[in-house]
Amino acid sequence: FLAGAALAFFFIIPVSLKFSALLNDWMNIELLWDVNDYYSLVVMVTLAIGALFQFPLLLVITGYLGILPSSKLRKGRKLVFVIILIVAALLTPGDVIVALVLLTIPLYALFEGSILMVAYVERGKARRQARVEERRKKRELDRDSAKEKVASALGKGKSKKKPTSEEDREGG
Numbered sequence: 794f795l796a797g798a799a800l801a802f803f804f805i806i807p808v809s810l811k812f813s814a815l816l817n818d819w820m821n822i823e824l825l826w827d828v829n830d831y832y833s834l835v836v837m838v839t840l841a842i843g844a845l846f847q848f849p850l851l852l853v854i855t856g857y858l859g860i861l862p863s864s865k866l867r868k869g870r871k872l873v874f875v876i877i878l879i880v881a882a883l884l885t886p887g888d889v890i891v892a893l894v895l896l897t898i899p900l901y902a903l904f905e906g907s908i909l910m911v912a913y914v915e916r917g918k919a920r921r922q923a924r925v926e927e928r929r930k931k932r933e934l935d936r937d938s939a940k941e942k943v944a945s946a947l948g949k950g951k952s953k954k955k956p957t958s959e960e961d962r963e964g965g
Contacts, residue, residue, distance in 0.1 A: 794844065794846055794847055795843070796846055797842045797843040797844070797845055797846025797847075797899075798839045798840070798842065798843035798846075800842060800846075800895070800899060801838050801841075801896075802835070802839050804895050805885060805886075805892045805895050805896055806834070806835055806838055806886065808891050808895060809885060809886040809892045810886075812891065813886075834886055838886060841884050842884060842896065845880065845884070845900065846900075846903065848900075848903070848904075848907075849903045849904065849906060849907035849910070850907075852866065852904075852907040852908075852910075852911060853907055853910045853911055853914060856907075856910070856911030856914055856915065857911075857918070862911070862915065863908055863911040863912040863915055866907070866908045866911060867908060870904075873901075874901060877900045877904065878893070878897055881893050881896040881897045881900065884896065
């Protein structure tokens with residue numbers, strides 16, 4: 794959130810305002826800025842972009858829960874890029890292409906990073922699951938071998954006793 798807010802506050806808003814001022818000078822239009830409008834623009838754009846930078850965290854959480862695997866994220870790259878362009882165009886103030894690019898590139902980089910993080914989380918879950926399965930199989934093998942030992946011990950004891958009792962029966 795703080796990285797997104799800093800990007801908006803230190804780069805996107807100043808570039809947009811400078812471009813707007815240059816455009817107004819070039820067109821000989823007097824620029825009348827209202828303090829309330831300026832502050833609301835700064836606050837809203839900063840908060841919106843900061844909140845938008847939380848999206849990769851949401852992707853990683855859904856990937857961890859198994860709702861959105863990395864394979865689906867990889868397949869949806871083109872669609873996500875178009876969505877990022879649309880959202881960036883809606884969030885950046887004015888008609889500044891530079892501000893649009895300043896927001897699109899980090900957002901798409903965060904999306905790609907979230908794909909890598911989801912894949913990393915999936916591999917970690919698979920390794921943990923494999924270790925759990927390995928321990929379960931080992932416990933089953935240990936339990937089966939213990940049962941076999943008990944059965945063989947009981948069987949040996951019975952086989953020794955049976956001939957003795959048969960011998961006793963035959964002899965007695």
